[in-house]
Amino acid sequence: MTTLLTGLRLANPNSVEEAIAACRDRPGSRFVAGGTDLLVNMRHGLSATEQLIDLSGIDELTMIATNGGGVTIGAGVTVAALARSPGIAAQYRALAEAAAGVAGPGHRNMATVGGNLCQDTRCIYYNQSEWWRNANSFCLKHRGEICHVAPQGKRCHAAYSGDLAPALLVLGAAIEIAGPQGRRTIPLSELYVEDGLAHLALAEGELILAIQLPPAPPPSAYTKVRVRGAIDFPLAGVAVALATADAKVASLQIALTGTNSRPFVVAGTQDFAGRAVDEYLLKEIERLVQKQAQPMRTTIASANYRRVAAAALARRLTARLFAESAV
Amino acid sequence: MHALNPQPRKRLLRLTLNGRPREDAVADGVLLVDYLREVAQLTGVKTGCDGGECGACTVLVDGEAVPSCITLAVRCEDRSVETIEGLAAQGRPTQLQRAFHEKLGTQCGFCTPGMIMAAESLLRRNPTPTEAEIRTALSGNLCRCTGYEKIIESVQAAARATS
CATH class of the missing domain: 3.10.20.30 (Beta-grasp domain)
Structure with missing residues (x-):
């Protein structure tokens, strides 16, 4: 990794308004929080920008606040702080488990919730040095014309690999966004687009301010498979939220990461309401996940392994949450 | 570029x-x-x-x-x-540095400064960590010599010596 960041400018705004103004004054600027994803990509020559706008000096972004039973998490809260928060672990276990498993401890100390949600999609043909990519005629996601994963296709299949998004999705999170046009709040699911090249529905100059979680969430859990037990991005990650009533499913939400170009909620689980969690149901969950997960050959593990693993994890988490609900 | x-x-x-x-x-x-x-x-x-x-x-x-x-x-x-x-004061290594020396936590030595700083951060926060806590705290540090067991033992020895 030889690309130096010579000549890079760092702006240090103290408020959201100053950050947005700094971006407007220099189009093409990028916001940086922890920098654990962006700086690595910049040094790979994947994100040329003349100015980074440092969000770490904005106090508004670093709070975890409870309100009306729900929780608002500032986008600048570090992943380590989120993992340590007793209130999050007690109510939103999937989120605490996802945070505790992000990358390695050093990354978690720097990385932020907002940055994790906005992290770039990944692919073995993309997350390489400039020299490596050049030797391979680059790729559709950056400077090239062909997606080496699906050469006949017209879109980039790089996979979204953030851990927090699926946990937040099953917990029904909404996000507050600020930009040149003002502030807006949208469901987290609307942040993502199934396109590895442009997977975030954020306009130029927009940034995430906070994540809102509703009160009284159902019991939830998150787990993933990766090559090593730390540092590596997930090959597949699954979050499940399961509410039960009279030993039957009241509501079941399953969300995936690492398999598609966006994290997403598996469709069709509402049909399981009123069912007992038995072998038949668990098999149906596996089939549903296998059908909707669309991993491509973007990691060193095979696409089929990731599909099967995602299904197995969804099954295991559902069974675990059901067993815990009976205690 | x-x-x-x-x-x-x-x-x-x-x-x-x-x-x-x-x-x-x-x-x-x-x-x-x-x-x-x-x-x-x-x-x-x-x-x-x-x-x-x-x-x-x-x-x-x-x-x-x-x-x-x-x-x-x-x-x-x-x-x-x-x-x-x-870490060392007046040329005297800390308990943690001595433990890495005595318990053979150092092989080629290249990962050692990073390992020791990650362990130092853990021990300041938690002077009596369990083995699982030590493994988690050091999980972002790779040792190409793969001397992980000795590294864990070194941190455990330092924790025992200071507690």
Whole structure:
């Protein structure tokens, strides 16, 4: 990794308004929080920008606040702080488990919730040095014309690999966004687009301010498979939220990461309401996940392994949450 | 390569480095690892993977272990940065450093400064960690000699010696 960041400018705004103004004054600027994803990509020559706008000096972004039973998490809260928060672990276990498993401890100390949600999609043909990519005629996601994963296709299949998004999705999170046009709040699911090249529905100059979680969430859990037990991005990650009533499913939400170009909620689980969690149901969950997960050959593990693993994890988490609900 | 300004802007970086205040003119794009090694001459900080994946460059920023190869130096303004050079006092190694020596936690030595700084951060926060807590705290640090067992034993020995 030889690309130096010579000549890079760092702006240090103290408020959201100053950050947005700094971006407007220099189009093409990028916001940086922890920098654990962006700086690595910049040094790979994947994100040329003349100015980074440092969000770490904005106090508004670093709070975890409870309100009306729900929780608002500032986008600048570090992943380590989120993992340590007793209130999050007690109510939103999937989120605490996802945070505790992000990358390695050093990354978690720097990385932020907002940055994790906005992290770039990944692919073995993309997350390489400039020299490596050049030797391979680059790729559709950056400077090239062909997606080496699906050469006949017209879109980039790089996979979204953030851990927090699926946990937040099953917990029904909404996000507050600020930009040149003002502030807006949208469901987290609307942040993502199934396109590895442009997977975030954020306009130029927009940034995430906070994540809102509703009160009284159902019991939830998150787990993933990766090559090593730390540092590596997930090959597949699954979050499940399961509410039960009279030993039957009241509501079941399953969300995936690492398999598609966006994290997403598996469709069709509402049909399981009123069912007992038995072998038949668990098999149906596996089939549903296998059908909707669309991993491509973007990691060193095979696409089929990731599909099967995602299904197995969804099954295991559902069974675990059901067993815990009976205690 | 980046289409960047020909004249990099420098700013005065004030920080506390190994307990002493320090000021340097540093360009915005300089990484903390390069600042520490090349400006402050603290070559105990190692550049391993140079991409935030191996932990060899781990230093403490305000007491928290972070990979310095993915940190911009100017973001450490008004903060306290500690490297392996800051641990020994008057040439006397700390309990943790002695434990790495005595329990053979060091093989080729390249990952050792990062390992020790990650372990130092853990022991300050939690002086009596369990083996699982030690493994978690060091999970971002790779040892190419794969001497992990001895490294874990070294941290356990240091924890026993100081508690």
